[in-house]
Amino acid sequence: MLGRFLELSLVVPDTGTAWQRWLDLGFADAEVGDIWPHAYGVVACEGMAIGLHAAGNEPVCVTLVRPEVAALERTLADRLIGIARTQLGSEVFNLLELREPGGALLRVQEARSFSPPAELPARIGLGVFRALSLPCPDLAEARGFWERLDYEVRDVDEPWPALAIQTLPLACHGAATCREPLLIFTDTPDADAAAGDAGGAGAPAGVAAGMLPALHARRHQLLHTPDGVALLGLALP
DSSP: OOOEEEEEEEEOSOHHHHHHHHHHTTOEEEEEOSOSSSOEEEEEETTEEEEEESOOSOSEEEEEEOSOHHHHHHHHHHTTOOOSEEEOSTTSOOEEEEEOTTSOEEEEESSOSEEOOSSOOSOBTTBEEEEEEEEESOHHHHHHHHHHTTOOEEEEOSSSSEEEETTTTEEEEETTTOSSOEEEEEEESOHHHHIIIIISTTOOTTOEEEOOGGGTTSOEEEEEOTTSOEEEEEEOO
16 A cells, blocks of 8 residues: 555765765665755665665655555545655655654655666675564554555564564564664574674674674674664574
8 A cells, every 4th residue: 555665764964974884784876866855875785775865854764655645645544544744736746654653654755766776786794685674562553553554464483573564575573672673684604704794893884783682592693873773684593
């Protein structure tokens, strides 16, 4: 219903510095359009794109794209799903925003704002992209929200009990597990490679390596970016 996933939108103080940091993590540069009046850049790997915005009211936002945003507004109103903001009209770039139960902002806009790179990296240093996982204090509430939007929701237990939103690269994890949105990668060859490629001495400036207590028994690498999201690299079980 909400459309196709476009990007994880991040508001950053310096788009150039952030852009280089994500390139250093293994993402590729994408060609952007001129929809936004502020500085804007995009990096991507297979399955995920990160939009770096110099302005915005929300530091982290999940952006989707679909035509007829005005029709979507009417559908959401009919289903009593709250809308946080709308920008609709013949002279503006149509979009609307709503919040999922964990508090993350979802933006639906009427057109793409970038073109994917000609060659998307199949993997970065942490492995192959699997999901963008959003923290949520109540997974049952999250399930109900996404099902009301006509998405199929599947229970998963890897790497912890969570929900996967079918047709979107999204998942929901318990907020007690990690309070940050997580970009999850798997198939890390070994712990030494993970540390050397992304989290060790060669980590981009501003990126801090850590561990998740919930995964104490499993090899993994957790990278905290200054952009409001974390990257989790999981070794194969």
